[in-house]
Amino acid sequence: MNHGPALAPRWRPLAAARPAMSPAWWRWVASRDSLTRRLIEAGAPRRFRVRLLDQRLGRPRRDEALALGMAPGRLAWRREVALCLDDRPWVMARSVAPLHGLRGQRLAGLGERSLGHWLFRQPGLERGPIEVSADPAPFHDAPGPWGRRSVLRHGRFAVLVQEFFLDDMADDLALPAR
Numbered sequence: 001m002n003h004g005p006a007l008a009p010r011w012r013p014l015a016a017a018r019p020a021m022s023p024a025w026w027r028w029v030a031s032r033d034s035l036t037r038r039l040i041e042a043g044a045p046r047r048f049r050v051r052l053l054d055q056r057l058g059r060p061r062r063d064e065a066l067a068l069g070m071a072p073g074r075l076a077w078r079r080e081v082a083l084c085l086d087d088r089p090w091v092m093a094r095s096v097a098p099l100h101g102l103r104g105q106r107l108a109g110l111g112e113r114s115l116g117h118w119l120f121r122q123p124g125l126e127r128g129p130i131e132v133s134a135d136p137a138p139f140h141d142a143p144g145p146w147g148r149r150s151v152l153r154h155g156r157f158a159v160l161v162q163e164f165f166l167d168d169m170a171d172d173l174a175l176p177a178r
């Protein structure tokens with residue numbers, strides 16, 4: 001699902017996006033607990049599944065490196081997934097973790113298990129500020145109302161999680177367009 005270099009999304013603080021956001025979408029975009037869990041609950045009885053699209057070591061995009069405070073030339077672990085309900089993608093997610101924090105972590109073995117499922121069981125997990133974009137995912141061409149990103153940390157481990165909600169999710173849950 002990679003379409004080569006795409007424009008970086010323009011990110012704004014969550015609060016700046018609020019006036020343009022419906023209360024229904026605000027509840028999704030501003031939530032700070034596990035999105036995986038929320039999708040499973042909201043999607044029931046549909047079956048939740050993580051579809052692994054790409055997972056490899058590589059350089060972060062420039063905007064990603066900046067968000068993580070890492071030098072852009074350094075290697076990071078990158079993972080792109082579609083979070084699906086009954087095989088319909090509802091959210092496209094791309095996660096980027098600097099390699100130097102990865103010691104002892106077993107992310108490569110995650111496969112089609114949810115990153116959030118593992119992450120939110122880690123003690124002392126902290127989530128940084130959420131930023132929002134109305135631009136489409138730069139790694140996938142399905143349209144959607146909102147994207148968001150934040151850095152999650154525990155100990156030396158940091159991961160930038162970027163999640164783009166798709167129009168199909170809005171349709172299935174009868175959410176407003178924005």
Ligand SMILES: C=C(O[C@@H]1C=C(C(=O)O)C=C[C@H]1O)C(=O)O
Pocket residue numbers: 033034035036037050079080081083093094095113114115116117119161163
């Ligand atoms: C960060 C979470 O994990 C979700 C699962 C992901 C994965 O498996 O790669 C990526 C982004 C998430 O939305 C979460 O559940 O909040």
